[in-house]
Amino acid sequence: MLIANAHIITWEEPNRILPGHGILVENGRIAAIGPSADLAASHPGVDTIDAHGQFAMPGNICAHTHFYGAFARGLSIPTPAPRDFLEILRKLWWRLDKALTLDDIWLSAQVCLLDAIRHGTTFLVDHHASPNAIDGSLDVIAQAVEESGLRAVLCYEVTDRDGPEKMRAGIGENLRFNRSLEGNPRPLLAGTFGLHASLTLSDATLDECRAAAPAGTGFHVHTAEADADQYDSLARSNLRVVERLHRHGILGPRSIAAHAVRIERREIEILAANRAWVTHQPRSNMNNAVGCAPVETMLQAGVRLGLGNDGFPNAMWEEWKTAYLVHKIWHKDPRRMSGIDIVRMAIYNNASLAGEFFPQLPIGRIQVGAAADLILVDYQPFTPCTPDNLPWHILFGFHDSMITSTIVNGKILMFDRRILTMDEQAVVAHACEASARVWQRFEKSFSGETND
Numbered sequence: 110m111l112i113a114n115a116h117i118i119t120w121e122e123p124n125r126i127l128p129g130h131g132i133l134v135e136n137g138r139i140a141a142i143g144p145s146a147d148l149a150a151s152h153p154g155v156d157t158i159d160a161h162g163q164f165a166m167p168g169n170i171c172a173h174t175h176f177y178g179a180f181a182r183g184l185s186i187p188t189p190a191p192r193d194f195l196e197i198l199r200k201l202w203w204r205l206d207k208a209l210t211l212d213d214i215w216l217s218a219q220v221c222l223l224d225a226i227r228h229g230t231t232f233l234v235d236h237h238a239s240p241n242a243i244d245g246s247l248d249v250i251a252q253a254v255e256e257s258g259l260r261a262v263l264c265y266e267v268t269d270r271d272g273p274e275k276m277r278a279g280i281g282e283n284l285r286f287n288r289s290l291e292g293n294p295r296p297l298l299a300g301t302f303g304l305h306a307s308l309t310l311s312d313a314t315l316d317e318c319r320a321a322a323p324a325g326t327g328f329h330v331h332t333a334e335a336d337a338d339q340y341d342s343l344a345r346s347n348l349r350v351v352e353r354l355h356r357h358g359i360l361g362p363r364s365i366a367a368h369a370v371r372i373e374r375r376e377i378e379i380l381a382a383n384r385a386w387v388t389h390q391p392r393s394n395m396n397n398a399v400g401c402a403p404v405e406t407m408l409q410a411g412v413r414l415g416l417g418n419d420g421f422p423n424a425m426w427e428e429w430k431t432a433y434l435v436h437k438i439w440h441k442d443p444r445r446m447s448g449i450d451i452v453r454m455a456i457y458n459n460a461s462l463a464g465e466f467f468p469q470l471p472i473g474r475i476q477v478g479a480a481a482d483l484i485l486v487d488y489q490p491f492t493p494c495t496p497d498n499l500p501w502h503i504l505f506g507f508h509d510s511m512i513t514s515t516i517v518n519g520k521i522l523m524f525d526r527r528i529l530t531m532d533e534q535a536v537v538a539h540a541c542e543a544s545a546r547v548w549q550r551f552e553k554s555f556s557g558e559t560n561d
């Protein structure tokens with residue numbers, strides 16, 4: 110397949126913008142890049158998509174998300190609104206996840222995947238919880254991912270909050286799914302080992318997870334998302350959260366510490382020294398009122414920091430814009446959080462994180478041999494647009510609705526805004542029915558409780 114007449118944004122380092130170029134795709138990878146007319150002449154008869162001057166760029170990457178949370182949209186909590194982060198967990202997420210069956214997991218993954226295709230997010234790192242449907246839950250999500258045509262890294266969140274039996278079922282689900290990928294490579298899928306957060310994991314459970322996971326396994330764990338995680342960790346261990354996770358062998362070069370909002374200098378040094386990944390989700394942090402992560406300090410300290418969405422819509426440029434704005438108001442300084450730092454997280458670091466899980470396949474840049482995971486963006490700049498000022502064109506000019514086509518592994522998932530791999534109307538109709546039943550179970554979980 111040849112994508113002709115594109116303005117290519119390569120997102121190499123340094124970045125290049127190549128007007129009037131084409132991309133030749135073969136076997137899921139980029140086989141050639143060159144002036145469009147030259148590629149068309151040297152490859153006559155090849156299937157051709159005319160980009161009509163649109164921008165072609167690597168698909169967006171989301172470093173931390175929760176497909177299972179999709180049915181929270183529009184859900185009301187039948188008690189006074191949560192006052193803090195722990196109440197948000199107790200009143201919302203720890204009831205919604207218990208209301209999910211395997212069928213619901215299938216549909217909530219599908220609506221998130223539809224949203225990701227439409228918004229050009231081609232690679233997602235998911236963190237799943239469904240305490241009443243643990244066994245096989247990752248297979249259900251994996252099948253939805255493969256049918257959608259997107260790429261994803263999956264895990265199940267182990268936690269002590271529902272007792273030792275479900276804790277061990279969570280460990281088992283991670284191990285079972287990861288083993289199923291060994292010797293049976295599925296080009297769109299990878300696995301990791303999920304942990305909920307320090308505040309719901311005992312020392313014994315952390316050790317059990319560490320012992321169960323094969324050497325080299327990474328962990329994906331919420332880390333110091335709110336003060337409550339730090340107070341809990343200090344009470345349990347006299348250690349701060351990052352120190353505690355490090356002490357139990359959880360933080361390594363394939364581990365993802367999501368959020369790291371309430372951390373101190375010593376914890377930043379530990380994250381950097383262990384080459385652990387941190388992900389930033391400013392929309393979620395604002396929504397939960399947990400504070401603003403010390404992102405620039407972490408970047409300067411050498412922490413490998415990516416950008417996720419924590420279950421917010423898979424419109425990653427919205428996350429870019431939120432990150433760009435919130436640090437300015439938080440510090441009352443318009444020089445904070447430059448577009449270059451946003452690109453460092455969302456483009457280069459997210460691409461490197463993807464590479465941890467697909468080491469044989471360059472992802473997140475347009476170069477020969479890289480994954481053909483691409484989007485076309487119908488953006489018409491009315492000021493000069495160069496590699497140097499591109500971050501600000503994206504921050505102030507790009508909208509996710511400008512994405513017209515999404516391609517992963519050389520397969521077209523959306524063309525001219527029509528989704529080709531999924532029946533969007535049928536998925537949405539089924540999700541509406543299923544989510545109404547999930548909401549009934551959610552509501553029922555409050556019956557008999559005092560109204561506080």
Ligand SMILES: [Zn+2]
Nearest residue numbers: 175331367419
């Ligand atoms: Zn999360």
